[in-house]
Amino acid sequence: MTDDYEHYEAVVVGAGPGGAAAAATLAQNGVETLVLERGVESGSKNVSGGLIYAEESAPYTIDGLFPNFRTEASERPVTEYYLHNVAGRKVKTIDLTDLHEHDTMWSDAVLRRHMDSWLEDRVHEVTRETGGGLLTGVRVDGLLREAGEIVGVTCEELDPIKADAIIAADGVNSELARDAGLMDWEDPEEWFQGVKAIVDMPEGAVAERFGVADDEGVAHLFSGDLFEGVRGGGFLYTNDDSLSIGTVFHLDSLVAEEAEPHELLDALLTHPLLDQWLQGEYEELEYGAKLVPDSKKAAHPSPHRGRLMLVGDAAGQMQAQGPIIKGMNHAVSAGALAAEAFSEAQTRDRPAEAGQRYETKLRDEGVMKKLRPTPYKIASAVGENDAVASMTDSLVDSSLGKLGIKAADRLGLLGRSFNSPFVMSVMPDTRTPYVTAPTAIAEALGTPVRAENDVEPPDLADRIGDLTYDVGDPHIELQDNSYEASGAAVAACPVSAKDFGGGCYRDETVKTNGHEEHLVSLDTQPCVECGTCAIVADTEWEHPAGGKGVEFKQG
C-alpha cells in the first residue's frame, strides 16, 4: 500500500551545486522540498576538477542563488589562465586568459567538501521553512512507481517517499537516471576520467610561488607528450592554501592505451615544469577520482521522464570546451530551471508538464546549445572520421606542420585560435589537439625547462591508506570475471593497478583442470565511487548505503 507513504511536493536527490540550486529555487517558490544526500555531509562524496564559473549569459549563477558564496564557500578566483604545450623538457606556454574570460562573470577554484557543506546549511534552512529540509546519510536507490508511472523514490534508509516532482541531482553515476532508462554506462567514448591530488602549500607559498595577491589565483593546463599518448591533459588550480593538481583523459583512450591513471598524474606531478611551484616539497592531502560526462555526446537532450527531471552530471551536463571544462555552472542553471519549471507547472495545476517545461527552458536559455553545440556535430563528423583524423595528425606532426606552427605563432594566429571559443568548441576528440599538436607546438616553439623536479608522490597504497572509509557491504558486483570482459578495470580503475594487490581490481591466473584462466577479482573496500568500472567492466554497479564508503575531506 503506497497510501501510507510520506509525500512531499518535491524531492531533490543529491545536495551538490545542482541539487542545491534546485532546492533553493523550489523553496523560494514556496514548494515543500525534501533534499536527500547520501554522504555523511554534503561534499563528502564529491570530487571536481575544481573550477566553478559564473557565466554572463547564464540564467542563474551560484552566488546569485546563494549570497556570500564567493567569500565563504570558494577558494581563489582564477585571474590568469595558461596552457603549457609540452614536449619532453620543452614547453611553449600560451596565455588563455582571454578564452577563460569569455562570457565569464567570475570563476573561482573550489574544494567540494567545504563548498557543498556550506551549501548544505543554507539549503536546509530554506527548505525547512517549506516543511521539508535536507537529510544526509540517505541513499535514494530507485524510483517508486505506481501502475508504471514514476510517483516517488525508494531509499535504503527510509520508507518510500512520494513526490509530485523528483529532481535527480545525484551525480555522474545517477542511479535514478539509469532506473528511468535515460542514461547508461555503455560507451567509454562518452566519458572522461579525472584524477586529482590536493597538495598542501605552506602559508604564503601560493602567493609567493605563483606571484598572485590574496584575491588572485591561477589556472595552468598541460598537454603534449607527458601522458603516454593518452588523449587528455592536466591541470593545476590555486586554492587558498593548497593546489588542485589533476589529469583528465578520454576513458576510451585510457582503456586503449592500458594506462594507469595514477601514473599519468605522477607524470604531471614530477614534470620539471612543476618544480617552480612545488619547489621540492610535496604533501598530498587527498587523492580522488571522478567520471566526467562529455556533454557533446552524453548530455541528454530531453532529460526528464514523468515526474523525474535530471540535472547536472546526472544528465551528462558537463561541457568540455577544448581546455576549458564547465560543469558546476551548468548544474546550477539546470537545477534552478528544473525548479522553476515545476513551480510554474504546479501554479497552473499541471505538475505533469514540468519535465517538458524544463526541457524548453534548457533550450531557450541557451544551456543545451553550450552542452551540445551544433558546430561540433558538423566538425566532429569530419574531424573524427578515422582517415581524416590520421591525416591531420600526420600533417601537424610533419616538418610542414611545424613550419605552419611557427608561421602561425609569428602572425599571432596561434594564441588567437586557442583563445577562440568557437575553435575550442569544435575541437575534434582525436589525438591531434590533445597530443600531437601540443607536442609539435612545444617542439617548434618551446623553451627547455632546466629545473629538476624531485618530488616523490605517494604510491597507490599510501593514497588509498590516507583516504577515509566507512566500509559497508560490497556495492559493486562483478557479473563476468573473465579478463576479456572486465580486465580493462585493472588499469583504468584509479585505485587499482597491475601488480598491485591492494586495489579494487586485480587480475589473476587460475589453473583449473589443466588449463589456465585469466580472471579478474574485485574488492570494493578501496573504491572511490568514480564509476569507471561500471563502463569498462561487466558489473552490477550501485552506490554504497547512506554514509558508507569513501568520505572525501577535500573533494
Next chain:
Amino acid sequence: MHTLVLTKGVPDFREGQVSFDEDGHLERGKTPTVMNPNDKHALEAALQTKVRHGGTVSLMSMGPPGYKEVLQEGMADVYADDLYLLSDREMGAADTWATSITLSTGIDHLDDEPDIVFAGFKTADGETGHTGPQTCWCQDWPIVTHVVALDIDEEERTLRAKRLVEGDVEEIETVEAPLPCFVVADPEFEPTYRKADHRLRHKDLRAETQERAENFEDHLEVYDQEELNLDPDFIGLDGSPTIVAGVDPIPKAPSEREATMVDPGDEAGMASVFEELEPYAEAD
C-alpha cells in the same frame, strides 16, 4: 508524551582520562565526572519517543552540585527539554536503595507525571543495575528491561518493546505494557527513524538542544531534601542498608610475555631488535 530519563555521573573510565594512585585506588579528584555511558541509550530512546509522539524529555540525577555538568552533557549530547538535580548533603553516600527512594520522590515531585521513565543498563562505577528497578518498585509501575526497540500506542496508552532475553542478543521477545511504565534501554538499543519527517524533526531537536545546553542552567531545577520533604533517616548514608565490608583491588593478570623497551634512536638497541627478529623473517 512526557518521558523522564534517570542518569548518574560516573568517573570517566576512558584511557587517558581515568587516574589511579599507586595502590590502584581511583583518584576521584583527578578523574573527570561524565554521564554514565549506558544512559545515553536511555536518552536516545526518550528522544525517539519525542520525535515520534511529541512532548517533553526530562533528565534527572541525584548527586553533588557538580552533577549539573553531567546533566548539561546529556542535554548537549543527545537531548533534554529540562533538567532536574536532586542535591543535598543529606543525600550523600547513598547506596542504591536510598538513591531509589530519593529518585522516586523526585519523580513524584514533578508537575507533570511522566508516561515513561527510562534508565540505562547499570552504571559504569557501581555496576549493580539496582537503581532503576528499585525506583520502579517504589513507583509501583511495570518495568521492561533490556529494551532494544520501542513502539508506543498513544491511544491505547500501551508500549510494545523488543527486549533481549537474559541479555542474550540471539533471543528477542516482544512484550506489551501499559503506561506509565519503566523502561531500561539496553546498550543494543537502536533508535529507528524510517520517515524523512522524523529525521528532520530529530535534526531540529538536536540543533535546539545544543543551543539550549549552552544556557542549561535556565532549564535546570535543583531539589534539596527540604523541597522534596524527605525524611533524613531514609536517604543518604543513614538510609543506606548496604555495608561495604572491604574493597579488594582486582589483581592484574600476570604477564606472560617479557617486554624490552628500545628507543628507536638507539642504534645498538635497534640492531639487537633486528637480530631478534631475523629468525622470524621469511627470506625468499
